[in-house]
Amino acid sequence: MARQIIIDTDPGKDDAVAILLALAAPELEVLGLTCVAGNVPLAQTARNARRIRDLAGRRDPPVMAGCDRPLERALVTAGHVHGQDGLGGVALPAPAAPLDPRPAVDFLIDTLRQAAPGAVTLVALGPLTNIASALLRAPEIAARVGEIVLMGGAHRAMGNVTPAAEFNIHVDPQAADIVLRSGAAITIVPLDVTHRALVTPARHAAFAAARTDMGRVVAALTDPAGHTSARHGPEAVPLHDPCTIAWLLAPGLFDGRAVNVMIETQSELTMGMTVMDWWGVTGRPANARVLHAIDAEGFFDLLTARLARP
Ligand code: BDR
Ligand code: CA
Secondary structure, eight states: OOEEEEEEEOOOHHHHHHHHHHHTOTTEEEEEEEEOSSSSOHHHHHHHHHHHHHHTTOOOSOEEEOOSSOSSSOOOOOHHHHOTTSSTTOOOOOOSSOOOSSOHHHHHHHHHHHSOTTOEEEEEOSOSHHHHHHHHHOGGGGGTOSEEEEEOOOSTTOOSSSSSOOHHHHHOHHHHHHHHTSOOOEEEEOHHHHTTSEEOHHHHHHHHTTOSHHHHHHHHHTOOTTOEETTTEESOEEOOTHHHHHHHHOGGGEEEEEEOEEEOOSOTTTTTOEEEOTTOOSOOOOOEEEEEEEOHHHHHHHHHHHHHOO
16 A cells, blocks of 8 residues: 655745655555745745646645745745746746645644554755644544654754855744654655755766656756755755755665754754754753765665666
8 A cells, every 4th residue: 555645845946856756656646735934935835846746747746825925034035046937947838737725734633633653754955944833733643644754953963044044944943943853754855865866967867768758857856967065066056945855765874863853943143043952962962863874876866767767
C-alpha cells in the first residue's frame, strides 16, 4: 500500500521538483498540497502548486491555501532566488482548476483526526506556519501523525539567509519551535544534506535528456548556468526540497542521527538558528532525527529516472 503524505509547501522552484517527484512515485499517495506563504506570497504559492499539479497531468490531490504570514513576524520572501512568480518565470499555463475551498489548516487537522494513528506523514517544504497552526488548535494530532519530514535548518552548514539561519526556519521561527516541541516524530533534512545535492551541468543535462514535459520543466527550474557562489562554486545550485521525498522513497541514500534540536526565537542576530545538540551535552532528550549525509549520485539517479518515466 502506498504511503499517505500531505505536502505543505511554498512553491518555489525546488518545491515544484519535490511535488513532481512525489506525484510520480507509486510508493506515495499525496492526499493534499497545503500551501503557505514563504518563497513568494500565499496567492502565488497556491497558484504555483496547481500549475505543478497540472504539469503532472493530475486533477488530484486537492490544493488548499493556508497561512498568509508567519505566526508573529512579518513575512520575508525569497523572490531573488525563485523569481517574482516563484517558478523562475518558467512558461506554465494558468491553473486549470480553482483552489479547494477548505482552509489548509482545517484540512491538516481533519485528515489527521480521521486517519488511523501513524497513517499519514507530513512533508514540510516551507515555513512551518500551517503545521504549527494545526498543532496549536489540535495538539493531539502530534501523536497521530506518522512522521513530520521537514526541509529546514542546519547544523555545521550554518545559514543561508543569515549567517546563523536557514530560510524556512528563519521566516517563522515561532512555528518551528512549536513543531519541535510538539512531541511528533520528526525527521529534519537540513542544509548539511541539501548543500550536497548540487545540480551541476552534467546532472542538469540528464534532466533535460529525459524528454518528458516534467524533465523539460525541471531542467528549466534548476539550470545552474550563471550561478556562482562562494559556497557552491561555479555552476552549481542546491536542490533542497526534493531530498525530503527521496528520503521517503530511498532512505538508504541518507544517514541520520537522533538529537535534540531547539530553535532560537529571541535573538535577532541568530533568529531561527537550529541549535542541535550533536554530542548530547545538554542532556535534553532527542526530539528529531537529523539527516547529515546523502549519496548525491544515488539521489540524482533516482530523480532523473523518475522524471524520465512517461
Ligand atoms: C528552503 O528555502 C526555500 O527557498 C527553498 O524552497 C527551500 O525550502 C532552503 O533554505
Ligand atoms: Ca520550499
